[in-house]
Amino acid sequence: MSPPTADPTVLARDLLRCRSVTPAEGGALGLLERVLKGTGFEVHRVTFAEPGTAPVENLYARIGSDKPHLCFAGHTDVVPPGDEATWTHPPFAGEIADGTLYGRGAVDMKGAVACMVAASLDHLAARGGKPKGSISFLITGDEEGIAVNGTIKLLKWAAERGERFDHCILGEPSNAAAIGDTIKVGRRGSLNGTLVITGKQGHVAYPQLADNPVRGLVTLMSALMAAPLDHGSAHFDASNLEFTSIDIGNTVVNLIPGEARARFNIRFNDCHSHTSLKTLIERQTADAARERVKWRIDWEPSNADWFFTGPGPFVDLVVAAIKEVTGAEPKLSTTGGTSDARFIKDYCPVLEFGLVGQTMHQVDERTAVADLAKLTGVYRTILERYFG
Numbered sequence: 001m002s003p004p005t006a007d008p009t010v011l012a013r014d015l016l017r018c019r020s021v022t023p024a025e026g027g028a029l030g031l032l033e034r035v036l037k038g039t040g041f042e043v044h045r046v047t048f049a050e051p052g053t054a055p056v057e058n059l060y061a062r063i064g065s066d067k068p069h070l071c072f073a074g075h076t077d078v079v080p081p082g083d084e085a086t087w088t089h090p091p092f093a094g095e096i097a098d099g100t101l102y103g104r105g106a107v108d109m110k111g112a113v114a115c116m117v118a119a120s121l122d123h124l125a126a127r128g129g130k131p132k133g134s135i136s137f138l139i140t141g142d143e144e145g146i147a148v149n150g151t152i153k154l155l156k157w158a159a160e161r162g163e164r165f166d167h168c169i170l171g172e173p174s175n176a177a178a179i180g181d182t183i184k185v186g187r188r189g190s191l192n193g194t195l196v197i198t199g200k201q202g203h204v205a206y207p208q209l210a211d212n213p214v215r216g217l218v219t220l221m222s223a224l225m226a227a228p229l230d231h232g233s234a235h236f237d238a239s240n241l242e243f244t245s246i247d248i249g250n251t252v253v254n255l256i257p258g259e260a261r262a263r264f265n266i267r268f269n270d271c272h273s274h275t276s277l278k279t280l281i282e283r284q285t286a287d288a289a290r291e292r293v294k295w296r297i298d299w300e301p302s303n304a305d306w307f308f309t310g311p312g313p314f315v316d317l318v319v320a321a322i323k324e325v326t327g328a329e330p331k332l333s334t335t336g337g338t339s340d341a342r343f344i345k346d347y348c349p350v351l352e353f354g355l356v357g358q359t360m361h362q363v364d365e366r367t368a369v370a371d372l373a374k375l376t377g378v379y380r381t382i383l384e385r386y387f388g
């Protein structure tokens with residue numbers, strides 16, 4: 001009997017039929033467990049929890065015990081579908097129409113998970129069921145949520161078991177318009193803060209008896225928006241600070257408020273760490289405030305650092321595989337929001353390559369069936385070259 005193979009479209013369709021809106025498992029990990037166990041993977045289902053959060057199920061599977069060890073990472077949880085009546089095809093039906101597979105998670109990222117599994121099964125089948133090194137799957141159910149009971153804990157759990165990864169491919173939808181156009185080799189970090197200005201409350205007709213914090217807020221906001229954080233780096237665009245909300249909460253017209261706040265988010269590149277960035281922002285604020293404005297910044301805890309996987313044999317191998325299968329020369333990009341690669345980078349070099357992201361998180365999220373075949377081909381070629 002020859003080892004089993006998998007059709008990525010059938011597997012993607014079956015995954016889409018699982019209602020795995022974060023934090024629900026919805027049957028998606030159970031499905032992967034059955035498929036991977038049937039091929040000889042050792043499969044672990046691990047649930048993580050902590051006070052104040054919903055427990056979340058995760059999956060780790062590995063075949064082989066030798067080096068090199070290539071890890072495929074991803075998530076089976078999805079964002080909610082919104083009003084299901086607005087979908088042309090129901091979000092959890094996995095319907096295929098005119099060569100397109102519809103459903104929540106089609107591109108972000110059950111489709112890519114199906115392609116990784118199908119490519120691995122093909123690769124193993126061609127080698128009589130045994131890999132030359134090790135292949136593993138690190139699949140979480142907590143990526144779209146607060147991401148505290150997912151990849152970050154699963155990596156730690158795996159490390160404590162003695163798992164060592166040489167390289168990792170994360171299947172986020174990296175491509176902009178067509179399979180092969182973009183690999184994400186880095187992402188910026190993210191940091192949130194609130195600028196708080198303290199004044200003195202008073203009657204609006206007697207400003208000399210009060211101290212309006214709005215003046216100070218405007219001054220400091222202007223300064224923080226004007227001063228660049230950097231001018232970009234070799235691999236990243238310039239870091240950016242955006243104010244997202246101004247909060248005074250004054251419900252009357254005759255009162256000078258006692259306090260004014262403004263929330264902001266910073267997307268930062270490899271010129272900074274969380275600590276150096278906080279120091280820089282606080283210095284810019286102090287310079288603008290001088291002795292006139294009473295201010296403080298409340299920083300929110302953040303686990304979103306930047307990551308960057310530099311040029312080298314691993315990136316070259318992935319680029320070559322993409323070129324071979326798609327004919328495209330992929331762009332190496334560091335744009336976009338954060339991903340679980342920010343956690344994986346602490347364990348091994350990681351890059352992101354998946355489906356086309358255009359419809360992610362949208363109504364009628366979908367992928368061309370042909371893209372699933374193409375992506376599976378790319379992953380299979382990566383495996384051949386990696387273990388070649």
Ligand SMILES: [Zn+2]
Nearest residue numbers: 108109143172
């Ligand atoms: Zn995703």
